[in-house]
Amino acid sequence: METSALSQEMAAPSDPPSFTDPESPRGRLLRQAAHLFRDKGYERTTVRDLASAVGIQSGSIFHHFRTKEEILKAVMREAILVNTGRMRSRLEAVADTGEAVRTLVQCELESINGETGEAMAVLVYEWRSLSEASQAEILELREVYEGIWLDTLTRAKSDGLIEAEPFILRRFLTGALSWTITWYRPEGDMTIENLADHVMSMLKIPPA
Amino acid sequence: METSALSQEMAAPSDPPSFTDPESPRGRLLRQAAHLFRDKGYERTTVRDLASAVGIQSGSIFHHFRTKEEILKAVMREAILVNTGRMRSRLEAVADTGEAVRTLVQCELESINGETGEAMAVLVYEWRSLSEASQAEILELREVYEGIWLDTLTRAKSDGLIEAEPFILRRFLTGALSWTITWYRPEGDMTIENLADHVMSMLKIPPA
Amino acid sequence: METSALSQEMAAPSDPPSFTDPESPRGRLLRQAAHLFRDKGYERTTVRDLASAVGIQSGSIFHHFRTKEEILKAVMREAILVNTGRMRSRLEAVADTGEAVRTLVQCELESINGETGEAMAVLVYEWRSLSEASQAEILELREVYEGIWLDTLTRAKSDGLIEAEPFILRRFLTGALSWTITWYRPEGDMTIENLADHVMSMLKIPPA
Amino acid sequence: METSALSQEMAAPSDPPSFTDPESPRGRLLRQAAHLFRDKGYERTTVRDLASAVGIQSGSIFHHFRTKEEILKAVMREAILVNTGRMRSRLEAVADTGEAVRTLVQCELESINGETGEAMAVLVYEWRSLSEASQAEILELREVYEGIWLDTLTRAKSDGLIEAEPFILRRFLTGALSWTITWYRPEGDMTIENLADHVMSMLKIPPA
DNA sequence: GATGAATGAGGATTCATTCAT
DNA sequence: CATGAATGAATCCTCATTCAT
Numbered sequence A, B, C, D: 001m002e003t004s005a006l007s008q009e010m011a012a013p014s015d016p017p018s019f020t021d022p023e024s025p026r027g028r029l030l031r032q033a034a035h036l037f038r039d040k041g042y043e044r045t046t047v048r049d050l051a052s053a054v055g056i057q058s059g060s061i062f063h064h065f066r067t068k069e070e071i072l073k074a075v076m077r078e079a080i081l082v083n084t085g086r087m088r089s090r091l092e093a094v095a096d097t098g099e100a101v102r103t104l105v106q107c108e109l110e111s112i113n114g115e116t117g118e119a120m121a122v123l124v125y126e127w128r129s130l131s132e133a134s135q136a137e138i139l140e141l142r143e144v145y146e147g148i149w150l151d152t153l154t155r156a157k158s159d160g161l162i163e164a165e166p167f168i169l170r171r172f173l174t175g176a177l178s179w180t181i182t183w184y185r186p187e188g189d190m191t192i193e194n195l196a197d198h199v200m201s202m203l204k205i206p207p208a
Numbered sequence E: 001g002a003t004g005a006a007t008g009a010g011g012a013t014t015c016a017t018t019c020a021t
Numbered sequence F: 001c002a003t004g005a006a007t008g009a010a011t012c013c014t015c016a017t018t019c020a021t
Helices: A002-010 A025-040 A046-056 A058-063 A068-092 A097-113 A117-125 A134-156 A166-183 A192-203 B004-010 B025-040 B047-054 B058-064 B067-094 B099-115 B117-125 B132-158 B166-183 B192-203 C001-010 C025-040 C048-055 C059-062 C069-094 C098-114 C119-127 C132-158 C167-180 C191-202 D002-008 D025-040 D045-055 D058-064 D067-094 D097-113 D118-125 D134-157 D167-184 D194-203
Strands: none
Touching: A002 A117, A002 D002, A025 A046, A025 A117, A025 B025, A025 C098, A046 B192, A046 C025, A068 A097, A068 A117, A068 A134, A068 B117, A097 A117, A097 A166, A117 A166, A117 C191, A134 A166, A166 A192, A166 B192, A192 B166, B004 B166, B004 C069, B004 D002, B025 B047, B025 B058, B025 B067, B025 B117, B047 B058, B067 B099, B067 B117, B067 B132, B099 B117, B099 B132, B117 B166, B132 B166, B132 D097, B166 C048, B166 D194, C025 C048, C025 C069, C048 C059, C048 D097, C069 C098, C069 C119, C098 C119, C098 C132, C119 C167, C132 C167, C167 C191, C167 D167, C167 D194, C191 D167, D025 D045, D025 D058, D025 D118, D045 D134, D067 D118, D097 D118, D097 D134, D097 D167, D097 D194, D118 D167, D134 D167, D134 D194, D167 D194
């Protein structure tokens, strides 16, 4: 399922083998795009804004992306791929199911409030700016990511760690975690670990 | 005399004594606006879209609202006012603190998934399309609403009903509840009461 | 020639037998129109501006005038008619040719800087806002007015009072006198008589 | 680096080092603008009119000017600068005060009836279409121009060449000369030199 | 006569995209 | 690869005019 999703997007010539080097022109463009799209919204960000943020002329943008929408899609794509990748590799070192849940919570909080935060916010807030075709593409990647979550929560349920339906619990969690972007400030007293602790205690899952 | 005449012809009063009659042209416009803004986004909804959804000409929009942004603001304003009002009146009949928390959860779920749902989604998703001046206006109304929540959760904390910080709990709840709009379907098996039950059990607050 | 011009405009039902009573709704409208057209220009003055300046609703304007342009035309028409009338009656009391020239100069300065000043300015500055048909109508009235000037200057020429071609002199005078509107201030030290004195001395026509 | 990039893409510089090359797109645009603004008035000239007169698309206008008003301002600005420049250079070759006055009269007649005539008419007739900020800008340029006139007339007064107040005389002259645009036809029998002769003889200043 | 909501054509301006250099 | 002038469709908004009340 994952491989099919991945191989499919390989087909499009404008979607290079992830991930883009952050120092390449394309990478810098994507970083600025995430920032501007998050800040002003996709529609209110002009191609000129983008170009001047990167230090090039507006026409040159189209040497890197076919359309403005492709930039939006790429921002979302890379965010999901990066975070799916990190989640997977962190999970490899974890055997205990409770610890696995905590790892996912922690990863998701990092993805939302860390370096990919702006891109993740764009993923949520600018979803409707994506054409249906692009939505379908991105959706496939999201399903991979959500699959990992559901697998883990289902294990937690059968292990008796949680009572709620995995499906529903995941949804409440998605909302609660993604909303942190609107109020959590990494510069403040609370670390992301503290945040994760709060969540785990609300779920009544004890530390391993 | 002439100045009074001037103000007399004032075409588009922006903030009428709430709430707008839903059958008035203004009311129908607001309902359609909430729908379209939710569906396509504020920026991608044109004034013509709006007009034709209401069955008037695009120019006529501006008899009711001075600018497109005023419509957005009015949508948000009325949504908050309606829901603050409902929350208040429901709370009057409730003495028990645990029951009060449940009432708020239930009210918020209704506001998000009921008639004002589209407007509430607009409030979240289109916030950045509001000018700073309008944001400040709406923020004031939101603070009244949030004040009620915080008061109640603070009482719950001192009553020993909850362990978490009211402040932080409210934020997790905001995210979890507002996110229901993305997945909860009133037509399905689960009622809003069921949803609220799930939330209360997650909070470990027993029924009164 | 004069009568034909006058009788012709009698034909149009919207052009009432001049002059409009200044206290009638129509009269007040024309006064405010002259003021606004002079102040902001015809195009930038909206029918709503006009209406609110008079203390009525915009729709009511059209009970008095068929179109906005009719208002412009009426402003011009009445200004010319009033000033032609005054010039004629003042001239009746004057026999001496030099004195007649001075009378015309004085009258024109009054028309430009007195009560009809705004309307006269509109006549000059908003000429192009008139349809060709209306321009023709107004032109006929202007020709009556200019006829009086030319008659008098021609007499002055044959009396040896002036050297210049009456035709050319009139044109320099038109410019010089109408331009006073841009700089002459009735409230200042210089009276309109003083102004007229300056002009007469420039023409080297001695007082009678 | 990014900020320099920002200013680099600045599309429409408003005040270039005068004067604009008449064959450049900007120059052709200004010439057509002067023509159309003179002919139909600024307000009644649409950006589309302008564009099609130059042979470009309406959107392309905004590569050369930020707003329609900037075009109006540029038309006026260049007209004053060109004419101030010419007046100055012509004056350099002139020692005699009487001759200097004649030079100014001649220059002004040329400015009004020659190549810059349409722009000069726009300067007079479309003044109110300029924002107050732009009016102030243009006013500064006009004051330089008027300063030259006043200096010369003041010298003429102390040389005993004229009797009238320089200040008032200048104003009558401004009106008389600018009005020539409404009646003088270069194609006719009278040359601009003839016109200037008429003016000088009216001023009773003998040829040098 | 007066009202004022509604009309609908038209205006200035924006902006993603193209392409010759 | 980069530029930046040009495009042209689309956007919000204005406003003279109409007409049912």
